[in-house]
Amino acid sequence: MGLGYLTTIGTLVCIYAILAISLNIISGYAGQASLGHAAFFGIGAYASALLTLKLGIGFWVAAPLAMMAAGAIGAVVGVISLRIKGDFLAVTTIGINFVIVTVFEYSDFFGGAYGIMGIQYPTLFGVKISKGYYLLMCLGFVGLCALFSLLVSKSWLGLALEAIRENEAAAEASGINCAKFKIIAFAFGCAWAGLAGVLFAHFMRFITPNDFAFPISITIVAMMVVGGIGTLRGPILGALLMAALPELLRPLANYRLLFYGGLIVLMTRFQPQGLFGDKAFILRMLLGRGPRSMRHSGD
Amino acid sequence: MMKGIGTKELIVVWIAAVMVAGIGGPSSPAAAQPIKIGLMAPLTGPAAADGLSAKQSCEMLVEQVNAAGGINGRKIELIVYDDQFDSKQAVTVAQKMIEGDKVVAGVSGSYSFTTRAAAQVFQEEKIPFSVGYALHPAITEGGKYVFRVTVLGHVQGRAGGYAAGNLLKVKTVSMLIQDNDFGQSLASGFREQAEGLGVKVLSADKFKMGEKEFSPVLTKIKQLNPDLIYNTAYPIDGALILKQAADLGIKTQQMGSEGLDSTKGFLDVAGKAAEGIIITTNLDRDSKAEITRKYLDEYQKKYGFAPDMTGASTYDALLMVIDAIKKVGTDADKIVDAFRAMKGWQGVTGQIQAFTPQGEVIKNVELQVVRSNVFRHFGVVSDLKLLTP
Amino acid sequence: MVQQFLNGIITGSLYALIAVGLTMVYGILRILHIAHAAVFVGGAYIGLVAYTFTGSLVLALIAAAAGCSVLGYLIQRYLYTPMLTEERIVPLIASVGLFILCEDLFRLLGGPYIRAFKVDLWFEKIAFLEAVVTAHQVLILITTAVCLLVVYAVISKTKLGLAWQATAQDMDTARAMGVNIRQVVTFNFIIASSIAAIAGVMTAINYNSVLPTMGSVISYKMFAIVVLGGMGSIPGTVVASLIIGMSETFMSAYFGFIMPRDAIAFTAMILILIVRPQGLFGRAR
Numbered sequence: 001m002g003l004g005y006l007t008t009i010g011t012l013v014c015i016y017a018i019l020a021i022s023l024n025i026i027s028g029y030a031g032q033a034s035l036g037h038a039a040f041f042g043i044g045a046y047a048s049a050l051l052t053l054k055l056g057i058g059f060w061v062a063a064p065l066a067m068m069a070a071g072a073i074g075a076v077v078g079v080i081s082l083r084i085k086g087d088f089l090a091v092t093t094i095g096i097n098f099v100i101v102t103v104f105e106y107s108d109f110f111g112g113a114y115g116i117m118g119i120q121y122p123t124l125f126g127v128k129i130s131k132g133y134y135l136l137m138c139l140g141f142v143g144l145c146a147l148f149s150l151l152v153s154k155s156w157l158g159l160a161l162e163a164i165r166e167n168e169a170a171a172e173a174s175g176i177n178c179a180k181f182k183i184i185a186f187a188f189g190c191a192w193a194g195l196a197g198v199l200f201a202h203f204m205r206f207i208t209p210n211d212f213a214f215p216i217s218i219t220i221v222a223m224m225v226v227g228g229i230g231t232l233r234g235p236i237l238g239a240l241l242m243a244a245l246p247e248l249l250r251p252l253a254n255y256r257l258l259f260y261g262g263l264i265v266l267m268t269r270f271q272p273q274g275l276f277g278d279k280a281f282i283l284r285m286l287l288g289r290g291p292r293s294m295r296h297s298g299d
Numbered sequence: 300m301m302k303g304i305g306t307k308e309l310i311v312v313w314i315a316a317v318m319v320a321g322i323g324g325p326s327s328p329a330a331a332q333p334i335k336i337g338l339m340a341p342l343t344g345p346a347a348a349d350g351l352s353a354k355q356s357c358e359m360l361v362e363q364v365n366a367a368g369g370i371n372g373r374k375i376e377l378i379v380y381d382d383q384f385d386s387k388q389a390v391t392v393a394q395k396m397i398e399g400d401k402v403v404a405g406v407s408g409s410y411s412f413t414t415r416a417a418a419q420v421f422q423e424e425k426i427p428f429s430v431g432y433a434l435h436p437a438i439t440e441g442g443k444y445v446f447r448v449t450v451l452g453h454v455q456g457r458a459g460g461y462a463a464g465n466l467l468k469v470k471t472v473s474m475l476i477q478d479n480d481f482g483q484s485l486a487s488g489f490r491e492q493a494e495g496l497g498v499k500v501l502s503a504d505k506f507k508m509g510e511k512e513f514s515p516v517l518t519k520i521k522q523l524n525p526d527l528i529y530n531t532a533y534p535i536d537g538a539l540i541l542k543q544a545a546d547l548g549i550k551t552q553q554m555g556s557e558g559l560d561s562t563k564g565f566l567d568v569a570g571k572a573a574e575g576i577i578i579t580t581n582l583d584r585d586s587k588a589e590i591t592r593k594y595l596d597e598y599q600k601k602y603g604f605a606p607d608m609t610g611a612s613t614y615d616a617l618l619m620v621i622d623a624i625k626k627v628g629t630d631a632d633k634i635v636d637a638f639r640a641m642k643g644w645q646g647v648t649g650q651i652q653a654f655t656p657q658g659e660v661i662k663n664v665e666l667q668v669v670r671s672n673v674f675r676h677f678g679v680v681s682d683l684k685l686l687t688p
Numbered sequence: 689m690v691q692q693f694l695n696g697i698i699t700g701s702l703y704a705l706i707a708v709g710l711t712m713v714y715g716i717l718r719i720l721h722i723a724h725a726a727v728f729v730g731g732a733y734i735g736l737v738a739y740t741f742t743g744s745l746v747l748a749l750i751a752a753a754a755g756c757s758v759l760g761y762l763i764q765r766y767l768y769t770p771m772l773t774e775e776r777i778v779p780l781i782a783s784v785g786l787f788i789l790c791e792d793l794f795r796l797l798g799g800p801y802i803r804a805f806k807v808d809l810w811f812e813k814i815a816f817l818e819a820v821v822t823a824h825q826v827l828i829l830i831t832t833a834v835c836l837l838v839v840y841a842v843i844s845k846t847k848l849g850l851a852w853q854a855t856a857q858d859m860d861t862a863r864a865m866g867v868n869i870r871q872v873v874t875f876n877f878i879i880a881s882s883i884a885a886i887a888g889v890m891t892a893i894n895y896n897s898v899l900p901t902m903g904s905v906i907s908y909k910m911f912a913i914v915v916l917g918g919m920g921s922i923p924g925t926v927v928a929s930l931i932i933g934m935s936e937t938f939m940s941a942y943f944g945f946i947m948p949r950d951a952i953a954f955t956a957m958i959l960i961l962i963v964r965p966q967g968l969f970g971r972a973r
Binding site for chain 1: 791819915947
């Protein structure tokens with residue numbers, strides 16, 4: 001096993017982990033279905049690529065700007081979620097994913113179908129970051145994102161979001177401004193997806209609209225669900241498992257995709273709360289007793 | 300529980316193990332170690348058909364070379380990895396074959412964006428990478444270790460425009476452009492050349508890969524009544540364009556690109572609607588070259604159906620690597636120099652005139668016409684001015 | 689104009705055939721049934737095999753419908769029903785996994801290459817009012833009409849259909865009133881999967897092709913139609929299918945493909961939902 005091979009997989013796992021954690025803020029904490037998270041992943045990637053290439057801005061300035069761009073458009077989706085709810089919202093976010101990818105694909109400004117080439121690795125104090133350090137940097141960002149997610153869930157914001165998830169009407173009645181909190185959840189979640197996009201663009205150095213299409217959104221949702229929705233460890237471990245799975249299944253050659261699909265079916269069928277969720281058999285085995293809630297809520 | 304296995308048996312097993320290790324292990328001479336060459340192709344996922352064509356062609360070639368004694372006594376081992384039509388997996392796979400398997404060269408039997416992503420890795424690791432049929436213009440921008448054995452989309456498009464204006468002498472054309480890099484680079488070359496020859500483009504409509512319903516656009520084109528309809532579709536989409544045009548009673552001459560160069564995907568689906576269409580490609584079915592004849596016959600014999608452009612191009616990409624290694628050994632820089640010096644090299648998909656400094660090939664574009672549901676020779680575009688990128 | 693109108697109707701009819709089953713599943717179980725597209729592709733393959741062996745289109749349709757009914761029943765019984773109490777996103781992901789599994793299974797069984805599905809009918813095409821319709825398209829129109837009428841008749845006239853309506857309204861109340869929910873759900877999947885199978889065969893004949901990935905666009909795009917129709921409303925879905933079929937056709941005919949067909953469908957859906965968040969025929973929930 002080469003080091004570069006493992007570094008590549010590791011970096012991709014980190015990027016997916018940020019995506020899954022950030023989606024969990026929207027879907028796990030606030031309970032809003034989103035099947036278009038890859039669109040915000042793409043917005044971050046394209047924003048950072050264009051800012052660094054066309055305007056010559058450095059990575060460290062472009063990254064927060066790209067996050068803001070993704071967060072701002074995420075907030076717009078938050079506004080839409082005030083009007084369109086439940087499964088209607090879920091399918092609407094699929095639509096948003098398609099529309100945004102189409103914008104990338106059909107406008108020359110975004111490179112069209114050829115994508116954007118020549119994106120550079122970031123530099124730190126004038127020195128180009130090597131692949132190994134890039135992985136460390138991505139790991140650092142996963143840590144930051146996890147910390148942010150933890151703070152959200154422990155704070156009054158987390159309590160408000162949970163109230164919205166459990167019963168929106170009741171939350172509204174008890175004086176919670178649901179509209180505000182929903183928009184905040186979407187904005188924060190999408191901003192972090194934007195950061196994942198930044199990391200992806202500068203790692204791959206070549207992006208096409210295809211990299212942010214709807215199937216990627218589904219992959220992110222699957223990571224969150226397979227890991228355990230609503231927890232923090234769930235999305236992280238789910239991303240680790242699902243992003244490494246295509247490589248782990250490589251010895252199966254021709255049957256790789258078959259097993260990949262089959263494993264998703266089995267995991268959701270027999271561990272619907274997630275492999276690392278509160279009721280997961282893995283946790284029960286590790287802890288040696290019945291399910292113990294590790295949820296953020298004060299139960 | 301250890302009762303069943305006694306000391307005696309353990310000794311026997313141990314001796315057997317040592318013997319097996321002794322036969323297969325370090326005692327074999329280093330010279331007989333196989334030469335490893337990597338192949339990446341989309342074997343699962345949406346482009347699995349092209350991936351299989353590429354893989355089968357390469358496996359056939361390796362069998363042939365190994366049966367003939369390999370390269371200077373050393374066998375070739377083909378390391379095949381699936382990129383699943385995903386640029387992330389392409390990068391991972393490229394790393395894996397370079398570091399894990401220590402391949403001396405890589406071959407792409409995959410699409411544009413996966414190949415573009417992998418090319419970067421090969422360039423960085425300084426391993427030669429030979430590209431079969433991916434047409435993205437920036438693939439060879441990576442650097443000197445990346446080569447492409449098929450002509451650029453823009454060049455092939457120019458050849459199509461030349462054929463339209465000079466050979467078919469059409470005055471007006473309607474274009475159906477697939478909206479990816481493949482379709483658009485072909486279309487831009489076609490348009491540039493055709494308009495230069497005074498052909499008027501009446502309409503240019505984009506469509507997405509996998510589009511099935513062309514009737515609305517064809518109905519519009521029917522009213523425009525052009526002399527030629529040019530499309531840059533892949534097999535099934537192109538077959539449906541022809542079929543639906545025929546259904547609407549459109550009798551206009553049709554032209555396509557190497558995207559349609561597929562027997563199973565295109566000819567079988569289009570059926571008699573394909574009659575008379577002209578395509579620009581690199582595989583001449585009526586070629587007199589022995590290597591091409593041999594490839595066409597043996598592929599048909601081995602796999603039971605006629606091969607397509609993707610298979611033939613990837614075959615050539617691998618064959619070039621093998622020929623270079625035969626000449627100069629397995630050193631990466633020497634292979635790259637050997638590539639550059641390959642003037643007049645004859646492959647299944649025609650003769651290579653030269654490589655540009657960028658690593659793009661200069662070679663003829665074949666024109667094939669469909670007669671009685673088979674591709675036949677129609678002409679060849681060999682004007683160097685058109686063919687140099 | 690007449691030709692474009694016909695093109696739109698035919699596209700819309702094929703959409704309706706697929707989407708009606710999806711909306712029925714949603715109406716009862718509230719599951720976004722992505723794997724419906726796998727049932728659709730399965731229908732096309734079973735139909736192709738049956739047609740190759742028997743040479744009869746009717747037998748091919750029956751075989752496809754029967755085979756897919758079994759497939760649909762298995763999906764419902766062993767995958768969806770045990771998951772009904774979970775978070776709504778869980779069965780969706782299970783369904784995605786199943787779709788990936790089935791698509792790859794079809795590739796392994798049928799090979800990755802496209803297979804032609806050529807069926808000759810009594811005539812090839814008819815021309816009227818400057819427009820041309822092929823025999824295959826006429827067949828699609830007739831089949832869609834028959835299928836939709838059968839669904840309508842069964843649901844509004846039979847006892848099982850009434851039970852279906854009650855369950856779609858409110859499953860708990862229906863159960864309390866003595867409706868056999870299990871029977872209704874089974875019946876629901878059999879009807880939905882049979883129609884999907886017929887749609888698969890019709891699509892395959894119309895485009896003379898069967899391939900493992902022919903369901904990938906279908907898998908998500910049909911949701912635009914189902915949502916537009918109001919999620920669970922059968923007449924709404926039919927109307928939405930025709931609206932989407934027509935708007936795609938006229939957009940591409942008069943403006944060219946300024947954006948991909950799928951983006952047109954989803955843009956139409958988003959615009960209509962912003963005005964009517966419960967869809968065209970949906971009840972506000």
